[in-house]
Amino acid sequence: MNVNEWQEQPDQERPISVLVVDDEPLIVEMLTMGLNYEGFKVSVATNGLEALDQAREVKPDLVVLDVMLPGIDGIEVCRRLRAQGDVGVLMLTARGELEDRVQGLDSGADDYLVKPFTFKELMARARAILRRRGINIQKALRMGDLILDRQTRRVTRGGRVIELTPREFDMLELFLTHPRQVFTRDVILNRVWGYDYLGDTNVIDVHIRHLREKLGDDSRSLIRSVRGVGYGLEPSSEAE
Amino acid sequence: MAWNLLAKLSNGRWTMDDRRLKNHRPSSIVRRPSIWSVPVGLQLSVIYAALLALTLALLGAFLYIWLNGFLVNNTADRLTRGRDLALAQQTHRGGPHGFEPPGPPILSIADYTNFTRGLSGTDVAVTVVDAQGVVMASAQSAVSEIAPHASVLPTGWADTLMARKQGQWWVVSDKGGKRWVALVTPIGRILTQDDTQGPQVFLEQAASLDTADAVLNNMRLLLVLGTIVGAILGVIAGLALTRTVLRPLDKMVRTAEAIADGDLARRVQMPEGRNEIARLGATFDHMVNRLAAALEAQRRFVADASHELRTPLTSLQGLSEMLLMGADRGDSSTVQRTVRGMHNELGRMGRLVNDMLTLSRVDSTAPTSFVTIDASRLLAEIAEQMAPVAEARGLRLDLRCYGPVCVQAEPDRLKQVVLNLVDNALRYSPQGSAVQMSVALDPTTGQARIEVQDTGPGIAPEDLPHIFDRFYRGDLSRARATGNTGLGLAIARAIVETHGGAIEAHSSPGEGALFRVTLPAVSPPD
Numbered sequence: 231m232n233v234n235e236w237q238e239q240p241d242q243e244r245p246i247s248v249l250v251v252d253d254e255p256l257i258v259e260m261l262t263m264g265l266n267y268e269g270f271k272v273s274v275a276t277n278g279l280e281a282l283d284q285a286r287e288v289k290p291d292l293v294v295l296d297v298m299l300p301g302i303d304g305i306e307v308c309r310r311l312r313a314q315g316d317v318g319v320l321m322l323t324a325r326g327e328l329e330d331r332v333q334g335l336d337s338g339a340d341d342y343l344v345k346p347f348t349f350k351e352l353m354a355r356a357r358a359i360l361r362r363r364g365i366n367i368q369k370a371l372r373m374g375d376l377i378l379d380r381q382t383r384r385v386t387r388g389g390r391v392i393e394l395t396p397r398e399f400d401m402l403e404l405f406l407t408h409p410r411q412v413f414t415r416d417v418i419l420n421r422v423w424g425y426d427y428l429g430d431t432n433v434i435d436v437h438i439r440h441l442r443e444k445l446g447d448d449s450r451s452l453i454r455s456v457r458g459v460g461y462g463l464e465p466s467s468e469a470e
Numbered sequence: 471m472a473w474n475l476l477a478k479l480s481n482g483r484w485t486m487d488d489r490r491l492k493n494h495r496p497s498s499i500v501r502r503p504s505i506w507s508v509p510v511g512l513q514l515s516v517i518y519a520a521l522l523a524l525t526l527a528l529l530g531a532f533l534y535i536w537l538n539g540f541l542v543n544n545t546a547d548r549l550t551r552g553r554d555l556a557l558a559q560q561t562h563r564g565g566p567h568g569f570e571p572p573g574p575p576i577l578s579i580a581d582y583t584n585f586t587r588g589l590s591g592t593d594v595a596v597t598v599v600d601a602q603g604v605v606m607a608s609a610q611s612a613v614s615e616i617a618p619h620a621s622v623l624p625t626g627w628a629d630t631l632m633a634r635k636q637g638q639w640w641v642v643s644d645k646g647g648k649r650w651v652a653l654v655t656p657i658g659r660i661l662t663q664d665d666t667q668g669p670q671v672f673l674e675q676a677a678s679l680d681t682a683d684a685v686l687n688n689m690r691l692l693l694v695l696g697t698i699v700g701a702i703l704g705v706i707a708g709l710a711l712t713r714t715v716l717r718p719l720d721k722m723v724r725t726a727e728a729i730a731d732g733d734l735a736r737r738v739q740m741p742e743g744r745n746e747i748a749r750l751g752a753t754f755d756h757m758v759n760r761l762a763a764a765l766e767a768q769r770r771f772v773a774d775a776s777h778e779l780r781t782p783l784t785s786l787q788g789l790s791e792m793l794l795m796g797a798d799r800g801d802s803s804t805v806q807r808t809v810r811g812m813h814n815e816l817g818r819m820g821r822l823v824n825d826m827l828t829l830s831r832v833d834s835t836a837p838t839s840f841v842t843i844d845a846s847r848l849l850a851e852i853a854e855q856m857a858p859v860a861e862a863r864g865l866r867l868d869l870r871c872y873g874p875v876c877v878q879a880e881p882d883r884l885k886q887v888v889l890n891l892v893d894n895a896l897r898y899s900p901q902g903s904a905v906q907m908s909v910a911l912d913p914t915t916g917q918a919r920i921e922v923q924d925t926g927p928g929i930a931p932e933d934l935p936h937i938f939d940r941f942y943r944g945d946l947s948r949a950r951a952t953g954n955t956g957l958g959l960a961i962a963r964a965i966v967e968t969h970g971g972a973i974e975a976h977s978s979p980g981e982g983a984l985f986r987v988t989l990p991a992v993s994p995p996d
Contacts, residue, residue, distance in 0.1 A: 254781055256811045260788035263804070267797035298777065324777040324784075346783035349791045417796030425794050459800075 245271045246365060248356070249290035251281040251307065252322065253299055261294060264349045269407060278302035285311055291365050292318040292356055295339070305337045312338040318359040320352070371406040373465055376445070376452070378406055387445060397422055398441045405453065405463035412454075412462035434461075511716050515708030523701035530693030537689065541682035542651060546639045549594065549653040549675045553637065556589045557657070578661045582607035582671065590614070595676045598657070600669050601628035606660060617676040618644035623652060631656050631672065641679070649679040718747050722754060734762045774941040778822055778956070782815040789815075818955070825957035828886070829940070832964040840878045842995050845909045845918055846871040848881065852888050853907060860896055866904035867892070875911045875918045877989045883965045884989075887973075890958040891922040891985045897954065898926030898983070911991055918991040923984045929977040937975055938963040962987075 248270045250261045258274055265272045273288045275281035278301045285293060293311060297304035308319050321342040335342065340359045343352060371378040375388040383399055385392045394402065400422045404413065413421075415431035423429070438461055442453055454464040505513070577585070586596040590609035595617030598607040603620030620627075622642045631638060637655030644650060653675045660668030718740055728736045737758060740751025789812045798804040853869040860867040877884070888907075895905040906923040929937060936942045941956040966973045966987055977983035 254785065256785035256815060257781070257788065259807075259811065260785060260792055263792050263797045263808075264788065264795075267792075267795070267799070322784075324780040345780040346787045349788050349795070411799065413796060414800070417794075420794040420796070425791075 245269060246292070246360065247271045247273065247288055247290040249273050249275060249281065249284055249288065249293045251275045251278075251284075251293060251299065251304070252296040253277060254296070257296075260349070261352075264353075265294075267408075268353060278304070278307045281307050282310055282314070285314060285317065289315070290317060291363070292320060292360060294320050294322065294352070294356070297321055297323040305333055308337040308339050316363075318356075318363050318365075320355055320359055322347075371403065373406060373409065373463065376406075378403060392444050394441070394444060397437055398444070401437060401441060402445075405461070409463050409465055412456045412459050414460040418460065510719070511709055511712040514712045515705045518708040519701045519704035522704040523697050526693070526697040526700050530690075530697060534686065534690060534693065538682075538686055541685070542641055542679065545651045545677045545679060545682065546653060549639065549651065549677055550637070552589055552591075552594070553653065553655060553673065553675060556585065559588075560585060576659045576661045576667055579607050582660070583609070586673075589673075589675065593678045593680075597674045597676075598671050599674055600660075600671050601632075606671050613678065616644065616646075617678075618642050618650055618652065620652075620654075620672075620674055623654065627654060628670075628672065632670065637673075642676075649683055650676045651679060652676045715747070718751060722751060726754070729758060734758065734765065771940055775826060778941060779819065782819040782822070785815045786812055786819075822955045822957070825955045825961060829957055829961050829964060832883070832961060832968065836968060839880055841881065842876050842992055843879055843881050843884070844874045844994070845877050845879075845884075845920055845989075846874050848885060849888060849907050849909050849920065852885060852892060856889070856892050856896070859893075860905065863896060863899075864901040865896055865899050867896075868904050868906050870906065870908040872910055874994055875909050876992050876994045877918045877969075878992055879969055879989065884969065887962045887965050887987060888920060888922070890962045891987075894954075894958055894985070895922050895924035895926070895983070899924045900926065912988075915988075916991055917988045920987040920989070921984060923982060925982040928979045928981050929975065929983050930979055934975060934977060938973065 246269075248265050250258055250265070250272060251274075252258050252261070253276050255276075258276065262272045262274060273284050273290065275284045278299050281293070281295070281299075284290075293308075295304045295308060295311075299307065302310075304321060304323075308321065311317055311319060319339045321339040322345055323342055324345045340362070341355050343355060371380065377386050378399075379385075380403065385394055385399065385402065401418065404418065404421050415434045418434050419427055419429075419431055423433075438453060438455075442448070442450065445452060447453055451464060454462050456462060582598045586598060586607055586609040590596040590611050590613070592611075593613055595611065595614035596609045597605050597614065597617075597620070599605050599620045603623070605620075608614055622644065623640060627638075627640075631654060635656065637653055639651055639653040642650050642652050655673045655675075656670060657673045659670055662668045718738070722738045722740075725736050725738045737755045738751040739755065740748050742748065742752075789808050792798065793805065793808055798808060849869055849871060853867055857867055892905065892907065899905055903925040905925075906921075908919075908921045908923075910919050910921075911917075912919050933942075938959050940960040942960075943954060943956045962985075963973050966989070969989055971987060971989035973985065973987050975983060975985050
């Protein structure tokens with residue numbers, strides 16, 4: 231694989247910007263927390279007019295828009311957003327009746343989600359919208375000579391292809407998307423194995439050992455162990 | 471059809487696009503021939519026409535019989551008058567040829583012949599016959615040739631006449647079947663050649679009914695034709711008329727079918743009027759309006775309820791997910807805030823579910839155990855119960871009552887009403903202020919008045935008409951902050967209405983709000 235391909239990535243310095251529009255404070259807080267954590271830049275509006283102002287100001291890549299808003303409703307906001315400029319819109323609706331869905335999509339929304347939804351699903355749909363609009367969430371993650379291609383699910387280090395199991399790949403992806411962050415074994419279990427996995431956290435240690443072996447990280451300088459807490463990625467001295 | 475629609479609704483299986491409805495329509499049932507298959511217009515027309523024909527026929531028959539009687543009587547009268555006149559003349563003339571009163575005349579055959587000549591006319595044949603019907607004397611004329619013989623008279627006629635000693639007429643038929651009026655009168659005896667009294671003889675006058683029968687025949691023809699034509703015209707006119715009258719019904723049927731197929735926006739829209747069809751149309755539209763409104767209210771309630779439940783569920787799901795995926799980045803204050811948010815959402819959801827269950831219970835079950843209770847005592851209980859709550863919020867709860875005020879109520883439900891109102895008032899009152907409860911008897915209306923007054927920010931005029939609506943919350947953010955589910959006042963109204971009372975709110979912004987429940991008061995139990 232040609233390493234030069236990765237250099238053609240869009241400007242990685244500018245994070246993808248998401249505007250969250252909902253009048254429920256807790257939902258706004260939850261979405262802000264989650265999207266921030268996933269590496270997005272989040273701005274917030276709690277009503278239609280504010281949303282339109284914010285959209286003009288921050289020019290978001292994606293708007294997560296609740297249908298039921300005080301003042302002008304989400305459908306109308308979506309219509310006006312479309313008139314203002316090109317932006318991805320993911321609608322949130324508490325109804326989910328067919329009529330509302332069609333209306334939401336007619337008004338120009340790229341997709342919709344019916345409340346209640348899982349944050350995981352929201353992320354999946356948000357990524358899909360961004361991908362369709364040609365805005366890639368870092369197709370390739372890199373740290374030094376370690377490159378992870380999300381689309382082909384291939385990992386190379388110094389040009390050498392490393393074969394990883396799906397779990398190992400997901401774990402490495404998690405570390406690469408949140409460099410320097412230390413993950414507890416529970417969080418790793420939740421993120422990689424899923425919320426409904428009921429096994430022991432010891433499985434993490436086994437997978438970490440395999441991952442280190444495959445990456446040639448014998449000195450444990452890449453994947454760092456934090457005693458009593460968990461694991462995290464340590465940007466190496468040979469960093470970008 | 472309307473009944474089908476109603477049946478569907480009462481089954482609760484109504485959906486806007488229920489295709490099964492189509493198969494349940496009476497029109498698609500295998501049709502057996504019955505009176506209900508004949509169009510109403512045709513039914514009515516045929517009935518009208520039959521009645522018309524019957525009336526015409528009865529009238530015609532009556533007319534015919536009357537005219538026949540009139541003509542026959544008239545002819546008989548003519549004969550009688552002619553006879554009486556002739557007899558009077560003969561008596562007046564006297565002499566050997568006259569009739570000599572008293573006692574019956576006794577004349578020779580020649581005299582009788584003369585007498586008959588004087589009586590006969592162009593359509594009247596006159597003969598003198600003996601008791602056996604043998605002709606003794608006759609006025610020879612054209613008509614006497616065809617006149618019926620005395621033998622057509624009913625048997626025993628001579629004895630009858632002798633017993634009555636006066637004339638009698640009969641309607642008889644000749645050999646050709648033509649009708650005659652025959653007037654037969656015992657007039658005397660024959661004077662034989664040896665001057666002795668001969669046998670008793672009778673004067674028979676026979677008048678033809680030809681002319682009368684011709685008139686009657688024409689009339690009969692006219693009556694039959696008239697009846698037939700009348701009946702046909704009756705059907706045609708009746709059809710046209712009923713079609714005009716029934717056209718709105720037809721429209722109504724088609725509208726009802728469209729509505730039954732799910733198009734609840736359709737209306738009959740009859741022109742204004744006071745007749746049965748106009749009223750049926752108006753009533754039908756009114757019914758559909760109410761059904762549509764009820765369905766719409768139901769639909770809105772379900773939509774609102776699902777929205778109200780999904781919102782906290784979304785927060786709960788999302789926030790718990792944040793913790794699971796480590797979005798708190800291990801920051802304990804973030805974890806605390808997140809868990810607090812979840813806790814509050816759970817509380818709100820619990821209240822919401824509770825309120826929805828209460829409301830559906832009030833909606834679905836009529837109160838059964840009404841007892842006479844003293845509203846003053848009930849309010850005192852509530853005041854006592856809520857005092858700590860008020861105190862905790864830095865508020866005062868005052869109760870004013872003026873003696874016992876008794877009402878018929880289900881105590882728990884009425885308590886719920888007042889609790890909701892007090893809770894609402896406490897929510898919106900500024901710290902340090904007082905919430906005023908009072909109960910009084912309005913002597914003019916005989917109503918018990920329970921009032922709860924606060925000194926809060928009041929209710930905006932545009933919200934005032936809606937505050938008892940389900941899930942209505944004028945200022946959403948404030949409602950959320952106070953934990954209002956938007957059902958408390960709706961529950962209060964639903965309960966008050968099942969108690970036959972009314973609830974109202976008075977307020978102007980900045981002036982606080984006054985909620986008043988009026989219930990019919992009753993006299994205290996002994």
